[in-house]
Amino acid sequence: xxxxxxxxxxxxxxxxxxxxxxxxxxxxxxxxxxxxxxxxxxxxxxxxxxxxxxxxxxxxxxxxxxxxxxxxxxxxxxxxxxxxxxxxxxxxxxxxxxxxxxxxxxxxxxxxxxxxxxxxxxxxxxxxxxxxxxxxxxxxxxxxxxxxxxxxxxxxxxxxxxxxxxxxxxxxxxxxxxxxxxxxxxxxxxxxxxxxxxxxxxxxxxxxxxxxxxxxxxxxxxxxxxxxxxxxxxxxxxxxxxxxxxxxxxxxxxxxxxxxxxxxxxxxxxxxxxxxxxxxxxxxxxxxxxxxxxxxxxxxxxxxxxxxxxxxxxxxxxxxxxxxxxxxxxxxxxxxxxxxxxxxxxxxxxxxxxxxxxxxxxxxxxxxxxxxxxxxxxxxxxxxxxxxxxxxxxxxxxxxxxxxxxxxxxxxxxxxxxxxxxxxxxxxxxxxxxxxxxxxxxxxxxxxxxxxxxxxxxxxxxxxxxxxxxxxxxxxxxxxxxxxxxxxxxx
Numbered sequence: 001x002x003x004x005x006x007x008x009x010x011x012x013x014x015x016x017x018x019x020x021x022x023x024x025x026x027x028x029x030x031x032x033x034x035x036x037x038x039x040x041x042x043x044x045x046x047x048x049x050x051x052x053x054x055x056x057x058x059x060x061x062x063x064x065x066x067x068x069x070x071x072x073x074x075x076x077x078x079x080x081x082x083x084x085x086x087x088x089x090x091x092x093x094x095x096x097x098x099x100x101x102x103x104x105x106x107x108x109x110x111x112x113x114x115x116x117x118x119x120x121x122x123x124x125x126x127x128x129x130x131x132x133x134x135x136x137x138x139x140x141x142x143x144x145x146x147x148x149x150x151x152x153x154x155x156x157x158x159x160x161x162x163x164x165x166x167x168x169x170x171x172x173x174x175x176x177x178x179x180x181x182x183x184x185x186x187x188x189x190x191x192x193x194x195x196x197x198x199x200x201x202x203x204x205x206x207x208x209x210x211x212x213x214x215x216x217x218x219x220x221x222x223x224x225x226x227x228x229x230x231x232x233x234x235x236x237x238x239x240x241x242x243x244x245x246x247x248x249x250x251x252x253x254x255x256x257x258x259x260x261x262x263x264x265x266x267x268x269x270x271x272x273x274x275x276x277x278x279x280x281x282x283x284x285x286x287x288x289x290x291x292x293x294x295x296x297x298x299x300x301x302x303x304x305x306x307x308x309x310x311x312x313x314x315x316x317x318x319x320x321x322x323x324x325x326x327x328x329x330x331x332x333x334x335x336x337x338x339x340x341x342x343x344x345x346x347x348x349x350x351x352x353x354x355x356x357x358x359x360x361x362x363x364x365x366x367x368x369x370x371x372x373x374x375x376x377x378x379x380x381x382x383x384x385x386x387x388x389x390x391x392x393x394x395x396x397x398x399x400x401x402x403x404x405x406x407x408x409x410x411x412x413x414x415x416x417x418x419x420x421x422x423x424x425x426x427x428x429x430x431x432x433x434x435x436x437x438x439x440x441x442x443x444x445x446x447x448x449x450x451x452x453x454x455x456x457x458x459x460x461x462x463x464x465x466x467x468x469x470x471x472x473x474x475x476x477x478x479x480x481x482x483x484x485x486x487x488x489x490x491x
Contacts, residue, residue, distance in 0.1 A: 006054070008055070011036055011039035014122065017121070019117060022104045022106075025107055026100055026103050030100075032062035032120070032121075036122070037127065040057060041132055041139060062120060062122055063092050063121055064181060065089070065178075065181070066118060067087070079480040080483075080490065081109030082113045084487065088179070089180065091490065092123045098204070098205045101274075102301055128155050128158070129156065130156065131191075162191050164339065166183050168340075169486075180488050182488050183422070184298075192296035200281065201267070202243070202269065206271065206279075207269060208279045209276050209303040210305075210470060212462050213294075213308070214459075215409075219282065219309075219455060226270075226460070227241040227270045229252060231250060231251050232252040238272055240269075241270050243256045243257070265281055267282070287333035287334070287384050289411070290333075290335075290418075294415055295418065303425065304352065306427045306428065307412045308429055308431075308459060308462035310431055310433035312408045313432035314435075318406070321453065323430065323431055326407075326430070327378060327379070329346050329380055331346070335384070346416050349425055349481065351425070355427075355469050356427055356461070357375075363461045363464055376407075379403050380406070380408070381403065381405040381413070382412050412430065425469075425478060
């Protein structure tokens, strides 16, 4: 150590270990993370009490690593669970208790498909103090005026390791040739977990594997009513409804409290013990909110997310209350232009499309040609200007006609495009709430009866679609359409 240089204090050494069993590997990941996190939290409290420190404290994220020397013959139908060729692959891990089932599943597939051992050790990526103390609500990072400069004593979040280079396909191998094993680094995951807690006012561990997005509070109210029915049915498999502020009920007779401050994106989780329940997020209106929500929920690796919201119907043959099943998207939302160019097609996913169509048929009790009375399949246009009707319509209307658009909203293409980008299966089922091109604007008197009659049906369709998807094998839902040339092994 150079004279005058601040002394670095690290937790005690933990050996590198190799595992042939994914459960044991996760157990060791939990141990490593807990040791590192406890070390940082304990010293953080100590420094807060004294108001200064002569030392710098650092702990590292644990890491999972595999090395393979062969081009393994893997079932070509699988979109995940294997690497693309020989080499060393690694990823840093955070909150392994929360991600236990996911980690066991993903590492188990690597062991099975490549006949390799899983190496677990500490990485060279420091854990920022903000993320280390995230699990303890009693610990709060103070302002700089607390008596010491935080970044002089502890590591803080580093934007260089919190990017989306891996999912955007621009990540480069490390200097030693090591390639990414997962779509997100530990710091990127921690960043999103913190954002989710902030925006939704619920802890991220409550999120379920099936996520519904909506843009109206009416759906939240109906979701709570549906949840109460399910909690009163012992055979439903649901055991709890979590609302804002992490308030919860476990039977339909209880009153679900709300948090004192309404979050930006109120979120509700109808939970099952295996995480296969349903989360509803009211993202509000606009592509920016849609991108923000999906940017962060993506790190939880959900099995599907669907948009069930309102839209403008663009065809004279549509009526208020009709449904729109998107099979293509006209992207004029612009919020993803730098991450996913508009020339990238966003394909419809067969499993999602058939599940939504089946759900519409079951809930409405219509089938075959009769479904066309209430549902259109076609292009959904997503724009970033809510008051587009007030501008010269010749340009927008021409583009809408040329794209064969049948509906227009402000969120669906963003959610679908981010699903494509993050390899999360996506879909859209909208409900026509106005027809601006035909003089039927969304006005209070017109909307009241529409909301009463259609919200229940629409939400039940979204829920039923998720139930259908839940029964499908995971390998069927996660489409190969979403995988690029050089993909990470982890889903």
